Amino acid sequence: MDTLLSVLELKKTYEVKKSIFSSKKDIIRAVDSISLELQRGSTLGIVGESGSGKSTLARCILFLERPDGGKVFFENKDLMTLKKNEMRTLRKDMQIIFQDPYSSLNPRKRVLETIGEPLLFHGYSKKDDLISKVKDILKDIGLNEDFLNKYPHEMSGGQRQRVAIGRAIATNPKLIVADEPVSSLDVSIQAQIVNLFLDIKEKRKISIIFVSHDLNIVRFISDEIIVIYKGKVVESGKTEEVFYNPLHPYTKMLIESVKADFIKKEPILNDNQHEGCAYYPRCNIKREICKKGSPSLTGDKIHKVACFVFNQPF
Numbered sequence: 001m002d003t004l005l006s007v008l009e010l011k012k013t014y015e016v017k018k019s020i021f022s023s024k025k026d027i028i029r030a031v032d033s034i035s036l037e038l039q040r041g042s043t044l045g046i047v048g049e050s051g052s053g054k055s056t057l058a059r060c061i062l063f064l065e066r067p068d069g070g071k072v073f074f075e076n077k078d079l080m081t082l083k084k085n086e087m088r089t090l091r092k093d094m095q096i097i098f099q100d101p102y103s104s105l106n107p108r109k110r111v112l113e114t115i116g117e118p119l120l121f122h123g124y125s126k127k128d129d130l131i132s133k134v135k136d137i138l139k140d141i142g143l144n145e146d147f148l149n150k151y152p153h154e155m156s157g158g159q160r161q162r163v164a165i166g167r168a169i170a171t172n173p174k175l176i177v178a179d180e181p182v183s184s185l186d187v188s189i190q191a192q193i194v195n196l197f198l199d200i201k202e203k204r205k206i207s208i209i210f211v212s213h214d215l216n217i218v219r220f221i222s223d224e225i226i227v228i229y230k231g232k233v234v235e236s237g238k239t240e241e242v243f244y245n246p247l248h249p250y251t252k253m254l255i256e257s258v259k260a261d262f263i264k265k266e267p268i269l270n271d272n273q274h275e276g277c278a279y280y281p282r283c284n285i286k287r288e289i290c291k292k293g294s295p296s297l298t299g300d301k302i303h304k305v306a307c308f309v310f311n312q313p314f
């Protein structure tokens with residue numbers, strides 16, 4: 001197997017004031033010792049409810065935010081030890097796509113500049129070459145040449161997200177991290193954009209980390225899935241395994257809520273206040289032992305779970 005990215009015990013905590021009148025602070029463990037691996041050419045889905053730490057994990061993997069601890073290896077390079085200019089060069093291999101293309105695209109820039117900019121930044125200099133390269137990218141993202149001169153406000157949400165994808169693939173990256181890339185779009189458009197991701201992955205052999213709260217979408221696009229809750233991986237494995245044979249009660253709950261078309265919208269409180277398993281207060285199969293510590297992720301390459309009820313014989 002050819003590993004592109006390895007993440008080892010990554011950690012990110014935030015301190016937030018309990019209230020505006022209080023000097024007391026809560027420690028939020030947004031990413032609480034997460035490890036994962038991404039193989040070249042494959043797609044890893046990251047799922048969890050709002051507030052579970054998905055975006056923080058995505059940002060820390062790309063070092064858009066510096067993790068407090070742990071390691072990220074990209075093609076065996078330890079990102080923590082890279083110098084600024086080395087990191088800058090590596091950026092062209094690692095791109096991010098955000099949820100809302102309207103805020104991630106510059107409203108004053110036409111598509112030619114938006115997609116051409118990263119190419120210029122990474123050394124493209126001839127104007128004619130640049131235009132023909134951007135035209136090629138437009139083809140790949142399913143837009144015709146008329147879009148070259150359009151501004152974001154002249155396009156639909158789906159078209160804007162296509163442009164954001166075009167910008168991300170312009171430098172021919174090895175990894176794209178897409179953070180809820182279809183959540184702001186109409187359901188009818190979501191499938192088209194997911195198909196575009198599949199297309200790009202196939203044609204360009206790009207590895208993708210696809211973040212979403214919607215297990216149905218993640219299931220469709222991912223080879224493997226990790227499920228996170230309060231900054232920890234509670235279950236991971238091959239997509240079909242996790243979806244058809246979920247072990248953790250949290251994963252089961254997520255799958256049920258997708259079936260019932262009900263996903264909790266308000267963020268979970270990531271306060272890490274109690275001892276024991278983070279899922280204890282919500283768990284419907286909890287036992288005494290679950291109060292005592294945090295279960296570790298155990299299993300094989302196909303399927304892992306962090307749950308005392310599964311991992312300890314009673």
Ligand SMILES: Nc1ncnc2c1ncn2[C@@H]1O[C@H](COP(=O)(O)OP(=O)(O)OP(=O)(O)O)[C@@H](O)[C@H]1O
Pocket residue numbers: 014015016028029030048049050051052053054055056057213267268269270
């Ligand atoms: N810059 C920050 N300062 C303080 N707390 C933060 C910051 N960013 C994230 N958090 C907190 O970290 C936790 C994880 O947030 P994060 O945005 O990573 O979750 P998420 O899974 O991406 O949620 P959503 O589905 O709503 O996007 C939350 O409790 C959040 O309030």
Ligand SMILES: [Mg+2]
Pocket residue numbers: 054055056179180
């Ligand atoms: Mg998020």
